[in-house]
Amino acid sequence: MLSRVADSLYWINRYIERAENISRFVEVSEAMALDCPPGSAEPWLPLIDANGDRELFDSLYPQGSPSDVVEFLVRADANPSSILNCFSLARENARQIREVITTEMWEHLNDIYWTMHEDQAFWKQPPQELLRDIRRACQLFYGITDATLSRDLSWHFSRLGRLLERADKTTRILDVKYFLLLPSPDEVGGVLDELQWISLLRSAGAYQMFRQSSQQAIEPQAVASFLLLDPIFPRSVRYCLGRIQETLRIVSGNAVPATPDELECLSGLTLARWSYTRIEELIAGGLHEAIDALQSDLNALHGLIEQRYLTAATIHPTSPDPACVPA
Numbered sequence: 045m046l047s048r049v050a051d052s053l054y055w056i057n058r059y060i061e062r063a064e065n066i067s068r069f070v071e072v073s074e075a076m077a078l079d080c081p082p083g084s085a086e087p088w089l090p091l092i093d094a095n096g097d098r099e100l101f102d103s104l105y106p107q108g109s110p111s112d113v114v115e116f117l118v119r120a121d122a123n124p125s126s127i128l129n130c131f132s133l134a135r136e137n138a139r140q141i142r143e144v145i146t147t148e149m150w151e152h153l154n155d156i157y158w159t160m161h162e163d164q165a166f167w168k169q170p171p172q173e174l175l176r177d178i179r180r181a182c183q184l185f186y187g188i189t190d191a192t193l194s195r196d197l198s199w200h201f202s203r204l205g206r207l208l209e210r211a212d213k214t215t216r217i218l219d220v221k222y223f224l225l226l227p228s229p230d231e232v233g234g235v236l237d238e239l240q241w242i243s244l245l246r247s248a249g250a251y252q253m254f255r256q257s258s259q260q261a262i263e264p265q266a267v268a269s270f271l272l273l274d275p276i277f278p279r280s281v282r283y284c285l286g287r288i289q290e291t292l293r294i295v296s297g298n299a300v301p302a303t304p305d306e307l308e309c310l311s312g313l314t315l316a317r318w319s320y321t322r323i324e325e326l327i328a329g330g331l332h333e334a335i336d337a338l339q340s341d342l343n344a345l346h347g348l349i350e351q352r353y354l355t356a357a358t359i360h361p362t363s364p365d366p367a368c369v370p371a
Contacts (some may be wrong), residue, residue, distance in 0.1 A: 049144050051354040052137040056145075056153075057189075057205035059137075063130035064182035065213040066117050068092065071175040074245040076239065077110065088113040094213075095125060113119065114171070127178055129159055146192040149185070156181045197295060197352040204291050204349065211284035212342050217247055218271050219335045222264070241267050248279050268331060269323035285315040288345070295353070307348040314341045337353045 067358040069091050077088070087229040088110045092101045095117070104122055105112035115300040120126045142150055159166050167174065186206070193199045241262050248271055257274065260266040267290050289311040296308070304312065318338070326334045 047353060047355045049141050052203035053144070053198055053201040054140045054354060056134045056137045057202045058209040059130040060182050060185050061206045061209040062213070063127045064124060064179055065210070066095070067128050067175045067178040067182070068247045068249065069217060070114060070117055071172060071179070072243045074175070076243050081259070090220045091117060094216045097123065097125065119167070125163050126158055131160060142196055146188070148188045148192050152185055153187055173367055185191040200291050200295050201353070204288065204295070207284045207288050207291070208342060208346060210279055211281050211288070212339065214248055214271055214279055214281055215335045215338055218268060219246060219332060220333050222268070238262055250277060250279060253277050265323055265327060268327070272326070273318065273321070273323060275319075282318050285318055289315050307345070307352060310341065314338070314345070351369060
C-alpha cells in the first residue's frame with residue numbers, strides 16, 4: 045500500500061474518533077451544567093485542558109465563558125481540532141483516496157460535511173440534539189466502514205488510527221478529572237463528586253457497561269480501573285492497546301517476530317505494562333504520572349508508525365504533548 049493512502053486512512057479515522065470524543069465531552073458537560081450554578085465554568089474549562097488547547101483558547105477567548113468553550117470545541121475555525129475542522133480534514137483525506145474507500149464511506153463523509161457547512165438549521169438545534177447527531181454521524185461512519193471495507197490493509201490502517209486516538213482521549217479525560225477536579229477531602233464521596241464520576245463514565249460511553257461489570261460503588265478507583273485496565277470494554281486503554289499490537293502485527297505481516305523492532309517492542313511493552321498492573325499500584329505511584337507516561341508512549345507509537353508507514357511530509361494537527369495537563 046502507498047504510504048499516502050495509508051496516511052489518509054489513518055487520519056480519517058483519527059479525526060472522526062476525535063470528533064466523536066469531543067461531542068461526548070461537550071454533551072456530558074451540557075448535562076452537568078444543569079446541576080451547577082448559572083455561568084459556572086466548572087464543567088467546561090477542564091475540557092480545554094483535556095484537549096491540550098488551553099493556550100490557544102485563552103488567546104482567542106479571554107473571558108472563557110461556557111459558550112466560548114462550546115464554540116471553540118465545536119465550530120471554531122481557529123481551532124484545528126474543533127469538530128467542524130475534524131470533519132473537514134477527514135473529508136479532504138477521503139477525497140484524495142476515493143478510489144480506495146467505498147462509495148458509502150465517501151457519501152457519508154461528504155453529506156455530513158455539507159450539512160455542517162450549508163445547513164444552518166443543523167446548528168440551530170438544541171445543544172443535546174446537535175451533539176447527539178454529531179456523535180451518531182461518527183458512529184455511523186464506523187459502521188459503514190466495518191460493513192463495506194474489505195479486511196485488507198486499508199481496514200487495518202483505519203482501525204489503527206481509531207484505536208490510538210481513542211486510547212489517548214480516554215486517558216486525557218480521566219487525567220483531568222483526577223488531577224484538576226479532585227474535590228477537597230470533605231467533598232470526596234459527596235453528591236457533586238459522584239456526579240462528576242458518573243459524567244466521566246458517560247463521556248466515555250462506559251456508564252452502563254461499568255454498572256454491569258462491577259458491583260462496586262461509583263468511586264475513583266473503580267472507575268479508573270475500568271477505563272484503564274478492563275480487557276473487554278472497547279474504549280478502555282488496555283483493550284485499545286491490545287488491538288493496536290494485533291493490528292501492527294497484521295500490517296507488518298509478521299505475527300510473532302523473532303527479532304522485534306523498535307515499534308514492536310514499544311507496542312508490546314506498553315500493552316504488557318497496562319495488562320499486568322493493578323489499579324492500587326498505579327494510584328499509589330501517582331495516577332497522573334502513570335497517565336503522563338502512557339501518553340508519552342502513545343505519542344512515541346504514533347511517531348514510529350508515521351516514520352515507518354505514513355507520509356512523513358503530511359502535516360496534521362496531532363494530539364497535544366503528553367504534558368498538556370500541568371504537572
